[in-house]
Amino acid sequence: xxxxxxxxxxxxxxxxxxxxxxxxxxxxxxxxxxxxxxxxxxxxxxxxxxxxxxxxxxxxxxxxxxxxxxxxxxxxxxxxxxxxxxxxxxxxxxxxxxxxxxxxxxxxxxxxxxxxxxxxxxxxxxx
Amino acid sequence: xxxxxxxxxxxxxxxxxxxxxxxxxxxxxxxxxxxxxxxxxxxxxxxxxxxxxxxxxxxxxxxxxxxxxxxxxxxxxxxxxxxxxxxxxxxxxxxxxxxxxxxxxxxxxxxxxxxxxxxxxxxxxxxxxxxxxxxxxxxxxxxxxxxxxxxxxxxxxxxxxxxxxxxxxxxxxxxxxxxxxxxxxxxxxxxxxxxxxxxxxxxxxxxxxxxxxxxxxxxxxxxxxxxxxxxxxxxxxxxxxxxxxxxxxxxxxxxxxxxxxxxxxxxxxxxxxxxxxxxxxxx
Numbered sequence: 194x195x196x197x198x199x200x201x202x203x204x205x206x207x208x209x210x211x212x213x214x215x216x217x218x219x220x221x222x223x224x225x226x227x228x229x230x231x232x233x234x235x236x237x238x239x240x241x242x243x244x245x246x247x248x249x250x251x252x253x254x255x256x257x258x259x260x261x262x263x264x265x266x267x268x269x270x271x272x273x274x275x276x277x278x279x280x281x282x283x284x285x286x287x288x289x290x291x292x293x294x295x296x297x298x299x300x301x302x303x304x305x306x307x308x309x310x311x312x313x314x315x316x317x318x319x320x
Numbered sequence: 321x322x323x324x325x326x327x328x329x330x331x332x333x334x335x336x337x338x339x340x341x342x343x344x345x346x347x348x349x350x351x352x353x354x355x356x357x358x359x360x361x362x363x364x365x366x367x368x369x370x371x372x373x374x375x376x377x378x379x380x381x382x383x384x385x386x387x388x389x390x391x392x393x394x395x396x397x398x399x400x401x402x403x404x405x406x407x408x409x410x411x412x413x414x415x416x417x418x419x420x421x422x423x424x425x426x427x428x429x430x431x432x433x434x435x436x437x438x439x440x441x442x443x444x445x446x447x448x449x450x451x452x453x454x455x456x457x458x459x460x461x462x463x464x465x466x467x468x469x470x471x472x473x474x475x476x477x478x479x480x481x482x483x484x485x486x487x488x489x490x491x492x493x494x495x496x497x498x499x500x501x502x503x504x505x506x507x508x509x510x511x512x513x514x515x516x517x518x519x520x521x522x523x524x525x526x527x528x529x530x531x532x533x534x535x536x537x538x539x540x541x542x543x544x545x546x547x548x549x550x551x552x553x554x555x556x557x558x559x560x561x562x563x564x565x566x567x568x569x570x571x572x573x574x575x576x577x578x579x580x581x582x583x584x585x586x587x588x589x590x591x592x593x594x595x596x597x598x599x600x601x602x603x
Contacts, residue, residue, distance in 0.1 A: 266448065281477065282495065283490065283495045286486065287490060288488075290486065290487070294486075296485070296486050297486040299477050299481060300483065302478075302481065303478070305482060306478065306481040306482065309359055309394075309481065309482055309483055310481070312399070312486055313483075319398075319399065
């Protein structure tokens with residue numbers, strides 16, 4: 194059996210990371226955490242995750258800068274990046290999509306929303 | 321609540337909507353009706369049964385039917401029927417209707433509109449050829465309240481995140497903080513009408529495709545048969561019906577038969593040429 198996909202959860206709130214990690218691991222996926230964009234970029238320098246759940250507003254390096262850095266690294270295989278943020282204006286969503294985001298979750302979200310997005314990007318099969 | 325009270329409520333729901341509630345589903349009445357009963361100062365389900373025993377209209381009666389028959393829905397619900405429509409049914413239908421350049425689709429029991437709007441968005445994105453066609457999407461539901469909501473095309477942030485790819489949100493919605501409204505160009509392609517599936521619906525005319533998903537599960541067997549026969553009469557001779565994942569025509573309706581290779585898709589039994597394009601890899 195092949196290894197379960199690895200999901201990197203990037204958020205400066207430990208509580209929010211814990212909630213996301215709880216949902217993702219309950220779906221049988223492996224998880225890792227980073228507390229800001231810079232830590233996420235460093236993580237990806239050694240281990241390429243299959244999926245990155247990425248907050249926008251964080252210290253050290255924000256999510257959009259992190260996203261651009263990850264795309265500039267040309268990681269292989271290319272990780273799926275889903276922005277997950279309270280920034281839910283149409284302009285911000287467009288900006289993230291242009292920077293290479295695959296999906297976008299507007300906070301607050303629930304388990305069903307995250308599950309739907311994971312299904313859409315092909316990481317989880319619909320039950 | 322006494323058994324007598326329960327049967328008053330159950331037979332009211334069956335008469336009005338065809339909905340079958342067995343006594344082991346009493347909790348459904350409690351969870352779905354508690355808010356309405358409180359708002360109308362009705363003393364619990366027994367109090368409701370007393371109101372239902374009185375003939376004539378009462379504000380709470382319509383609300384009870386709405387609350388019990390409004391079902392969960394989301395954009396692109398179950399996704400695979402939409403894949404079937406996009407990859408197989410619509411390409412075949414468009415070929416078949418190239419002469420008349422018109423097609424009609426019926427979304428039966430459309431609830432708050434996510435199904436017909438999903439269809440409209442998917443068709444606009446994938447079949448630009450249809451821009452020059454006469455395309456009608458008729459969406460019906462029992463409840464005037466949910467139809468009013470569906471017509472507004474206004475959805476919460478939660479609703480637009482269920483099943484809808486973000487690219488489609490960006491392309492087909494305008495933001496009206498804190499909600500999202502589907503663009504007029506999509507909204508105008510869907511026409512919403514109140515319809516009770518227990519009544520005659522011959523006036524709707526003929527359809528090339530009918531979607532009636534996760535509706536039949538709420539009815540008893542004779543009602544399922546009646547509805548399926550009615551729908552069959554509304555489907556063009558080479559048209560098709562899409563049912564929900566847990567539904568089938570088997571043992572209910574002899575005039576419809578499963579189309580081989582396509583899950584949940586039915587055509588007229590013995591019809592030699594359903595329009596659907598067979599996929600070599602269809603499963």
